[in-house]
Amino acid sequence: MAxxxxxxxxxxxxxxxxxxxxxxxxxxxxxxxxxxxxGCGEGQCGACTVLLDGRATRSCLTPAAxxxxxxxxxxxxxxxxxxxxxxxxxxxxxxxxxxxYCTSGMVLAATALLAEQAHPSDAQIVEAMNGNVCRCGTYPxxxxxxxxxxxxxxxxxADYDRG
Amino acid sequence: MTVDELRLEAELHEVRDRIRLFExxxxxxxxxxxxxxxxxAAGAGALVAQESGRNFGGHQLPQEVSAWIHIDxxxxxxxxxxxxxxxxxIRTSLAQxxxxxxxxxxxxxxxxxxxxxxxxxxxxxFGSRSTPTMGPQLRTMAMTAREMLIETAAERWKVDxxxxxxxNGRVTNPxxxxxxGYGEITKGEKLTRAVAGDPPLTPASEWKxxxxxxxxxxxxxxxxxxxxxxxxxxxxxxxxxxxxxxxxYNATLVSVDASAAEKxxxxxxxxxxxxxxxxxxxxxxxxQALLKIDAKWQVPPQISNAELFAALKKGAxxxxxxxxxxxxAGADVKxxxxxxVAYIAHAPLEPRAAVAEWADxxxxxxxxxxxxxxxxxxxxxxxxxxxSQVRVxxxxxxxxxxxxxxxxxxxxxxxxxxxxxxxxxxVWTREEEFTWAYFRPAGVMEIRSGVQRDGTLVAWEHHNxxxxxxxxxxxxxxxxxxxxxxxxxxxxxxxxxYRGLAATANHFARETHMDELAHEVAMDxxxxxxxxxxxxxxxxxxxxxxxxxxxxxxxxTAERGFGIAGGTEKGxxxxxCVEVEIDAEKKVHIRRxxxxxxxxxxxxxxxxxxxxxxxxxxxxxxxxxESIQFANGKVTNPRFAAYRVPRFADTPEIExxxxxRKDLASAGAGETGIVAxxxxxxxxxxAATGSRLRQMPMxxxxxxxx
Ligand code: FES
Ligand code: FES
Numbered sequence: 001m002a003x004x005x006x007x008x009x010x011x012x013x014x015x016x017x018x019x020x021x022x023x024x025x026x027x028x029x030x031x032x033x034x035x036x037x038x039g040c041g042e043g044q045c046g047a048c049t050v051l052l053d054g055r056a057t058r059s060c061l062t063p064a065a066x067x068x069x070x071x072x073x074x075x076x077x078x079x080x081x082x083x084x085x086x087x088x089x090x091x092x093x094x095x096x097x098x099x100x101y102c103t104s105g106m107v108l109a110a111t112a113l114l115a116e117q118a119h120p121s122d123a124q125i126v127e128a129m130n131g132n133v134c135r136c137g138t139y140p141x142x143x144x145x146x147x148x149x150x151x152x153x154x155x156x157x158a159d160y161d162r163g
Numbered sequence: 164m165t166v167d168e169l170r171l172e173a174e175l176h177e178v179r180d181r182i183r184l185f186e187x188x189x190x191x192x193x194x195x196x197x198x199x200x201x202x203x204a205a206g207a208g209a210l211v212a213q214e215s216g217r218n219f220g221g222h223q224l225p226q227e228v229s230a231w232i233h234i235d236x237x238x239x240x241x242x243x244x245x246x247x248x249x250x251x252x253i254r255t256s257l258a259q260x261x262x263x264x265x266x267x268x269x270x271x272x273x274x275x276x277x278x279x280x281x282x283x284x285x286x287x288x289f290g291s292r293s294t295p296t297m298g299p300q301l302r303t304m305a306m307t308a309r310e311m312l313i314e315t316a317a318e319r320w321k322v323d324x325x326x327x328x329x330x331n332g333r334v335t336n337p338x339x340x341x342x343x344g345y346g347e348i349t350k351g352e353k354l355t356r357a358v359a360g361d362p363p364l365t366p367a368s369e370w371k372x373x374x375x376x377x378x379x380x381x382x383x384x385x386x387x388x389x390x391x392x393x394x395x396x397x398x399x400x401x402x403x404x405x406x407x408x409x410x411x412y413n414a415t416l417v418s419v420d421a422s423a424a425e426k427x428x429x430x431x432x433x434x435x436x437x438x439x440x441x442x443x444x445x446x447x448x449x450x451q452a453l454l455k456i457d458a459k460w461q462v463p464p465q466i467s468n469a470e471l472f473a474a475l476k477k478g479a480x481x482x483x484x485x486x487x488x489x490x491x492a493g494a495d496v497k498x499x500x501x502x503x504v505a506y507i508a509h510a511p512l513e514p515r516a517a518v519a520e521w522a523d524x525x526x527x528x529x530x531x532x533x534x535x536x537x538x539x540x541x542x543x544x545x546x547x548x549x550x551s552q553v554r555v556x557x558x559x560x561x562x563x564x565x566x567x568x569x570x571x572x573x574x575x576x577x578x579x580x581x582x583x584x585x586x587x588x589x590v591w592t593r594e595e596e597f598t599w600a601y602f603r604p605a606g607v608m609e610i611r612s613g614v615q616r617d618g619t620l621v622a623w624e625h626h627n628x629x630x631x632x633x634x635x636x637x638x639x640x641x642x643x644x645x646x647x648x649x650x651x652x653x654x655x656x657x658x659x660x661y662r663g664l665a666a667t668a669n670h671f672a673r674e675t676h677m678d679e680l681a682h683e684v685a686m687d688x689x690x691x692x693x694x695x696x697x698x699x700x701x702x703x704x705x706x707x708x709x710x711x712x713x714x715x716x717x718x719x720t721a722e723r724g725f726g727i728a729g730g731t732e733k734g735x736x737x738x739x740c741v742e743v744e745i746d747a748e749k750k751v752h753i754r755r756x757x758x759x760x761x762x763x764x765x766x767x768x769x770x771x772x773x774x775x776x777x778x779x780x781x782x783x784x785x786x787x788x789e790s791i792q793f794a795n796g797k798v799t800n801p802r803f804a805a806y807r808v809p810r811f812a813d814t815p816e817i818e819x820x821x822x823x824r825k826d827l828a829s830a831g832a833g834e835t836g837i838v839a840x841x842x843x844x845x846x847x848x849x850a851a852t853g854s855r856l857r858q859m860p861m862x863x864x865x866x867x868x869x
Contacts, residue, residue, distance in 0.1 A: 025445065025447050029445055037512070037561070039513075039514075042803070074388065075388030078387070084386065084387070088387065092378070092383060095769055097379075098251070099511075101392060101561030104388045107386060130810050135562060135781070136250050136777045137781045138777055140817050141773065
């Protein structure tokens with residue numbers, strides 16, 4: 001166990017962690033930030049996605065020690081003064097989840113994508129998001145939410161004309 | 164679903180002999196509720212009573228109660244039900260139904276769900292039963308509450324109850340303009356009433372809150388990461404557990420050496436017969452300790468999936484005789500075909516998780532399950548506890564799809580917590596979830612049929628080996644069809660419920676076979692189906708899907724194929740049209756799916772669309788690539804890297820066409836939306852290539868000849 005200083009959601013935090021202990025366990029079990037989820041532990045589902053200096057990162061494969069010195073953003077750090085980010089707001093408006101277990105990872109992956117590319121094409125969205133699994137199958141709505149967050153008009157036809 | 168089918172589904176996940184008498188202590192309950200108005204249902208219909216509110220085994224309780232509605236002095240409405248929210252949006256849609264009948268704002272309703280100390284006994288959340296049974300029960304109770312509020316107000320004002328109106332959480336007297344909130348009416352008094360009989364409910368055509376796209380309750384909690392799932396629960400002093408898994412199915416423990424693990428500071432090893440687990444202050448240390456345990460297992464020889472289908476047909480017992488010889492003899496065209504489905508995993512994104520806490524002789528477990536009362540029974544049995552000594556709390560979980568009916572994780576956490584003397588959290592790894600949960604049964608389906616040149620179906624025989632009876636019956640007109648399920652009790656893998664049960668397998672077989680017959684008599688597959696259908700609801704979804712898709716407007720080519728399939732099960736009617744593209748390397752891509760859906764009056768169109776959409780996406784996995792591989796008692800692909808689930812790139816353009824039948828009772832919609840996609844995909848592949856795929860999955864990035 002070593003003392004670590006982590007900067008999470010703008011706050012400096014002290015925590016004890018083993019050398020290889022994944023950032024995911026430190027966030028969830030030692031810092032009480034349970035919004036970041038475990039889905040596979042092997043980089044295959046994206047449920048554990050956090051931002052390290054703005055980049056979408058699998059916290060299950062990242063040793064906490066390797067994240068020291070980076071700006072870590074978890075889903076809890078997105079909302080500011082009760083205001084949701086455009087991505088969060090868009091997920092809410094599109095109803096882009098069912099059980100919601102994938103949502104924090106999806107929101108963070110989308111946030112990182114839009115920070116890099118303000119108006120991604122559908123193909124670019126699919127490519128950037130393909131590592132994130134939604135077992136409930138809400139992909140079309142998540143795509144719609146991401147498009148909504150970029151303010152590009154939603155393609156007509158699909159599932160989105162609410163009845 | 165009949166009572167027998169419910170029993171069968173219950174047996175599928177082994178609840179038989181496990182359900183005990185629900186010990187209803189109404190005094191305790193009334194004390195908890197304090198003052199206010201309390202309504203519960205009594206004498207509900209036979210089927211309803213078997214599912215909720217009283218013992219499944221047929222014991223009579225003095226008071227049969229399936230749910231409660233309580234209205235407090237502030238007009239806050241609390242609804243208590245044993246159904247649980249697993250992503251299917253039932254928390255929202257049930258609240259809409261209550262708000263509708265109670266004539267109160269949606270926001271005033273709180274649903275208390277799946278907490279065995281607070282809610283009446285319930286068999287579980289499966290079989291698409293929540294909407295058709297719990298929905299009407301709650302509506303009936305809400306209506307009774309509304310009547311009671313009107314009567315109480317009428318007494319106060321000394322007027323005729325018939326002259327009063329209830330709306331927006333208030334009773335008003337249109338003549339005097341007097342008005343009282345529900346809370347004011349109940350204030351200080353304890354009013355209780357049991358519902359009896361079937362009071363008339365508000366017809367769907369007059370719904371104002373039900374039938375609308377109310378957004379998911381607590382949606383904001385999900386996008387901000389605040390919602391606490393079972394795996395997120397934290398208790399004071401909580402530690403973390405891990406369980407040592409056998410080297411294979413049916414293994415026995417030969418020896419175990421845990422001394423190296425025990426030397427790690429803060430680690431406690433727990434041994435109880437073949438159960439070996441560890442507990443530590445953090446999950447990382449517990450994982451390291453588990454790796455240091457040296458265990459030897461004896462794994463008996465077992466069949467692998469290479470031998471599965473032969474073993475399965477043999478095991479399920481088949482005499483091979485056709486029972487429709489006479490009918491077949493008169494047919495112009497006869498066909499006999501075999502179809503298979505593989506074992507697949509539910510793989511809910513949140514694996515099984517439980518936090519167990521013992522305090523003052525009482526065990527409380529927070530866990531993700533579709534059957535909180537079943538898990539409570541499992542716990543009571545495992546630890547020889549009375550019903551009042553166990554409480555199961557089910558926070559809205561990271562889904563299940565029929566895969567979380569059992570309580571093994573809860574029992575394991577409780578065992579570890581007992582040894583640790585502290586609350587213990589246990590979250591299964593993805594590999595454990597893939598290996599030690601149960602699977603959708605694999606199956607073999609054999610269909611024999613006969614058809615006349617003009618497309619009239621004259622003989623039909625459908626046998627299902629092992630995968631189940633759901634959807635085995637045919638909705639098409641044919642005299643004396645034979646449809647039969649052959650059970651195999653010794654199937655090689657643990658098998659249980661899965662979204663739609665065997666309806667997926669049976670629809671795949673039947674709707675593929677219908678396509679084969681249409682081809683044999685050179686008819687359009689839609690026309691052939693409609694010719695043999697007299698079920699107007701099924702006709703309607705076929706027609707609706709075809710119209711929106713533009714069926715028949717485009718002809719299939721070698722590069723592009725169109726397929727159609729449909730069916731009905733559990734009160735849901737669905738049909739899907741699929742477009743596939745065959746690329747230059749002969750790989751199949753699903754490009755577009757239009758699916759029509761009808762399940763009576765729509766309670767929440769947005770939630771319903773989401774369910775159908777999700778079922779369609781999930782269906783793609785089973786259709787194309789999901790398959791559990793196993794050998795020597797071990798799953799050999801227990802990771803997302805090896806077991807492919809549908810992803811963004813696999814998702815076609817999807818369109819859901821909802822038919823809202825306000826004149827019909829609402830049925831459940833969480834399951835049957837999954838049945839039409841796979842056969843429609845296979846039929847589309849055939850249309851393009853002439854290659855007939857009779858197995859699910861059809862193959863990863865299916866390469867076809869032709
Ligand atoms: S938990 Fe990290 S990618 Fe799945
Ligand atoms: S909403 Fe359930 S996994 Fe995405």
